[in-house]
Amino acid sequence: MTPEENRRELLDVCRRHDVAGFGVARLDRVRTDDCLLPEGTLGRFPLAVSVALRVSPDVLATLEGEPNRLYEHHYRQVNFALDRLGLALAGQVNRAGGAALPIPASQIVDWENQRAHLSHKRVAVEAGLGWLGRNNLLVTPRCGAQVRLVTVLTDLSLAPDGPLERDCGDCRRCVDACPAYAIKETAAEFDHQACFRMLKDYQRRRIVSQYICGLCVRACPGPG
Numbered sequence: 001m002t003p004e005e006n007r008r009e010l011l012d013v014c015r016r017h018d019v020a021g022f023g024v025a026r027l028d029r030v031r032t033d034d035c036l037l038p039e040g041t042l043g044r045f046p047l048a049v050s051v052a053l054r055v056s057p058d059v060l061a062t063l064e065g066e067p068n069r070l071y072e073h074h075y076r077q078v079n080f081a082l083d084r085l086g087l088a089l090a091g092q093v094n095r096a097g098g099a100a101l102p103i104p105a106s107q108i109v110d111w112e113n114q115r116a117h118l119s120h121k122r123v124a125v126e127a128g129l130g131w132l133g134r135n136n137l138l139v140t141p142r143c144g145a146q147v148r149l150v151t152v153l154t155d156l157s158l159a160p161d162g163p164l165e166r167d168c169g170d171c172r173r174c175v176d177a178c179p180a181y182a183i184k185e186t187a188a189e190f191d192h193q194a195c196f197r198m199l200k201d202y203q204r205r206r207i208v209s210q211y212i213c214g215l216c217v218r219a220c221p222g223p224g
Contacts, residue, residue, distance in 0.1 A: 001096055001115050001157075003157045003158050003159045004159070006096055006098075006156055006157055006158050007024070007158055007159065007194055009091055009092055009096060010022070010049065010089055010093070010158075013085075013088050013089055013092050014051060014085070014089075016026040017045060017049050017053070017081070017085045017088070017145075019053060020051075020052045020053055020054040020086070020140065020142065020143050020147050021050075021051065021124070021129040021130070021140055021142075021143075021147065022049075022050070022051050022129075023050050023124065023127030023128045023129050023161040024047055024049055024050070024051075024127055024159065024160045024161050025047065025048045025050060025124075025126035025157045025160060025161065026046065026047060026125035026126065026160045027042065027045060027046055027047060027048050027122050027123075027153065028046070028121050028142060029126050029216070030048065030119070030123050030126050031119070031122055032118065032119075034115055034119075035116070035118045035119065036115055036116060036117050037103075037117050037118060041101070041153075042153075044099065044101075045099070045101060045153035045154055045155055047153070047154050047155065047156070047158055047160060048118075048123045048126075048152070048153050048154070048156070049127075049151065049152040049153075049154075050120065050123045050124040050126075050127040050128070050129055050149060050150075050151055051082070051085060051086075051089065051146065051149065051151075052124065052129055052134070052135050052138075052140065052148065052149050052152075053081055053082055053085070053148055054143050054147055054218060055074070055075070055078055055086050055143075055144060055146045055147060055148060056074055057072040057092070057146060057221060059071055059106070060214060060217060061218070063214050063215060063218050065179070065215075066175070066179070066207055066213075067202060067207060067208045067212050067213050067214050067215075068207070068208070069208065069215050071208075071209045071212070072209065072210065072212060075106075075148075075210075075212055075214070075223055076210075077104040077182060078105075078148050079105045079148060080129075082106075082148055082149070082150035083104060083105050083146060083150065084107035084144060085145075085150055086102030086103070086104075086105065086150040086151070086152050087102055087201045089102070089152045090102045091153050093111065093152065093156045095160075096156055097156075098154050098155050098156030098157070099154060099155050099156075100150065100152050100153065100154045100156070101153040101154070102150065102151075102152045102153075103117050103118045103120070103150065103152070103153065104117065104150075105120070105148060105149065105150040106148070118151055118153075120138075120149035120150065120151050121137065121138040121149065121181050122158060123141035123149075123151050124138045124149050124151075125138065125163055126161075126162070126163055127160075128161040128162055128163060128164055129162070129164075130147075130164065130166075131147075131164055131166050131167055131168075132218065133167075133168050133174065133185075133187060134168055134172065134174055134175060134183050134184070134185065134186065134187060134190075135174040135178070135190070135216040135217075135220065136183075136187045136190035137190075137216070137217070137220075138221065139168060139220060139223075140157060141164070141166065141222065141223060142222055143221070143222050144220035144221045144222035144223070145174070145216065145217045145220035146217055146218075146220065146221055146222070162212070163205065164217070166223075168216045168223075169223070171220075171223070173219040173220060174216040174220050175218045176219070177214055177215045177216050177218065178195075178199065178215065179213075179215060179221035180194045180195050180198035181194060182194040182195040182198070183216060190217040195213075196211070198213065199211040199212070199213060203218050
């Protein structure tokens, strides 16, 4: 099939899952020097398909100064849905004659240094889904930071997209919402350790059982 036909087939899969964003990135334009994939794996896949699902704004609205168990459950379910979507997309790639490696939606291997198999948000930025916000998360034009991501690496013939020429402008809602004061003026200044200390404190106090917060996500419903 042609690159256009392959894209249409993948989009058909995505429509059945009501995705909030879809794009294709050239992997050689994504920083991968700190990723934890097995050596030699990245060289097999020139492209990465990036897909977003929306986090429920109604669930996020229940957060009042800290995460809660309702958000924790929803967070897990969105990640499960993304992993199933990654498998569905990989299956379609295989049927079209390509190789595909779905990357787990939420599997940070090294929390202290924020390292995972691959950075979904870096791929998503290169694929044109959004930009890196002050909160160091992907911010999309339609849903703001209220999305989660999955990535499928592939060698299938697809036309790559490119980054959006946008940013957060004057919006600083996430800065005001952060209980750890980790969010600064730019994503490069984001204080990972301050954020992680707050996440550990939530666990220590048994507010939630995994490293999540959601307050800056709640504060960022989108530029519109």
